[in-house]
Amino acid sequence: MDIFSLLWIVSLAFTGLTEGAGLLPDGLNAAVGGKVMFTTTLTPGTPFQSVNWKFGAEELFTWNVNNFTEPEYEGRITFFMSTGSLELRNLALNDSGDYSVTILEAGKRPQTGITRLKVEETVSNVMVTSSSTELVEFNSSVSLSCSSSGSPLSFFWLNSSSEVTGIDRVQITDGGSTLTIINVTRYDQGPFSCHVSNPVSEGTSDPLTLIIYYGPENVNLKISPPHAPYLEGSNISLSCSAVSNPLAHYTWFLDGGLLSKGSQFDLSNSQKNQSGSYSCQAFNNKTLRYETSHPVTISVLGPPGCSAGCIAGIVISVLVVLCVVAAIVWYCFHDKKKKKKKRSAENTNTRTGGQDNGAYTRSQEMNYADVRFTKKNNGGKVQMGDQNKPSDYAEFRVNNIPRAAASSLPTYDAHLQRNKRPTPQPETAEPYAQVRKN
Incomplete structure (x- = not known):
């Protein structure tokens, strides 16, 4: 064991690991294959006499006069003289652990720092x-x-x-x-x-x-064209849809009876016997669920014609019209008759010449009827009635000649004088029918 190792052990014994712990960060993380920088907190350019780095109890690097690197770390370490920091490269999982450094400055007690490195595999x-x-x-x-x-x-x-x-x-x-x-x-x-x-x-x-199956739901039946009722021969199209995953399978029903399958059902050249209540049913073969639409009624009418009800309606209508016409004719007939009576009354009043005042106008001309001339046995003639006596005649016609001053009733002589006719001869005299004297 060299003197620097001895000094490090002694310093640990007296100062403990916590003293000088501020020299290194609390913990470091690095990736496998990457690198890590153990940076001290010394001021760059601080003079020191020796620096010793260890990995656990194993020597890693020592600097005093000459640099010394453990053989297994050759090529993986870079030492920085300005701060005594150390860089370790090509990290492996077994590089995880505690790293420590002891720095000895001239005239000062050794300073020691320790940190823990965790080498992680990259995700x-x-x-x-x-x-x-x-x-x-x-x-x-x-x-x-x-x-x-x-x-x-x-x-x-x-x-x-x-x-x-x-x-x-x-x-x-x-x-x-x-x-x-x-x-x-x-x-x-x-x-x-x-x-x-x-x-x-x-x-x-x-x-x-994720694939999530759902439905069917919200089954909707549509008819095209949407107008009803339909005449025979019309083309009607029915379609069915639903919210479903996967897409639903559809079945069509008429009055509860099975018709066909598919999302669409067409009534081409529709007939009256195809009228009824239509519905469609949606089925999901993954959820095994069914749902049926609301029924829709389709009415197909036969070709234009007249049924018994139609005929009855027409007959009733004709009878009503005939009654109205008869009423109009009756009204017109009786109205005409009433008017005729009124005119007759007016004419009668005119013929009487206003008997209330006994006047008769000279300008009224009379046509005579019912007057007969007869022969006498000696060849003479007889005038029926008194010629000099005024006579009233039952039938006469008054022309609309402006009325003159009132006069006495006309006589036969006055009539002959006015018309200057010769007296009829017996052989030519025509009998006049039915002399009627008032």
Whole structure:
């Protein structure tokens, strides 16, 4: 044992490891294959007589007049004269441990510092595995495990870019390396990734996405065109959709009876007997769940024609029209008759010439009827009625000649004088029918 080792042991005995501990940092971490710098707290340029570095009780490096490096550290150590610091390269896991330094300055007591180095393997090959990747919503649970190479110290999980924390359905165990989700939902599909770190490195796994089956739900039946009712020969298209993973399989029913399969059902050239209640049923072959749409009623009408009800309606309409027409005719007939009576009354009043005042106008011309001339046995003629006596005649016509001054009733002589007609001869005299004298 040389004098410097003896001095180091003696200094430890008297001062202990804590004295001068400020010469070195409290602890250091380094990666396998990397390097570490043991930096002292001495002021650069401080003169010292000797420096001695040790790894545990093993000599590492000594400087006094000449530098001395243990053979196993050759090529791995660099010594810095200005501060007495030391750099160690090409680190291995077995380089982890306690490192100490003793520095002797002229006229001063030896100063000793100690620190601990932990050499870590770098994090690599971070990977996430799942107990299952195909899950059924509300029925399945899953565990995700994170593994890596190196010396991991901490784990945390990410769902997309958000950190996953433990809640009722989510449990994080095994030091954070295992994530368990109970009764998964469709929102638990991820992608999930695991982040691993240690003091010298970190790494993140590739994302893992869970396949979660759900549905069917919200089954929706649509009809195109949506207008109803439909005439025979119309083309009607029905489509069915649902929220489902994987895509649902669809079955069509008419009045509860099976029709066909597929997401669409077409009624081409539809017929009246295809009327009824249509519905579609969605089925998920992973969740083994069914859901049926609300039924939709389709009415297909026959070709234009007239049924018994239609005929009855027409007959009733015709009868109503005939009744209205008859009422109009009856009204017009009776109205006309009423007007005729009124005119007749007015004419009668005119013919009487206003008997109330006994006047008769000269300008009224009379046509005679019912007057007969007869022959006498001696060849003479007889005038029926008294010629000089005023006579009233039952039938006459009054022309609309402006009324003159009132006069006495006309006589036959006055009539002949006015018309200046010769007296009819017996042989040519035409009998007049039915003389009626008032």
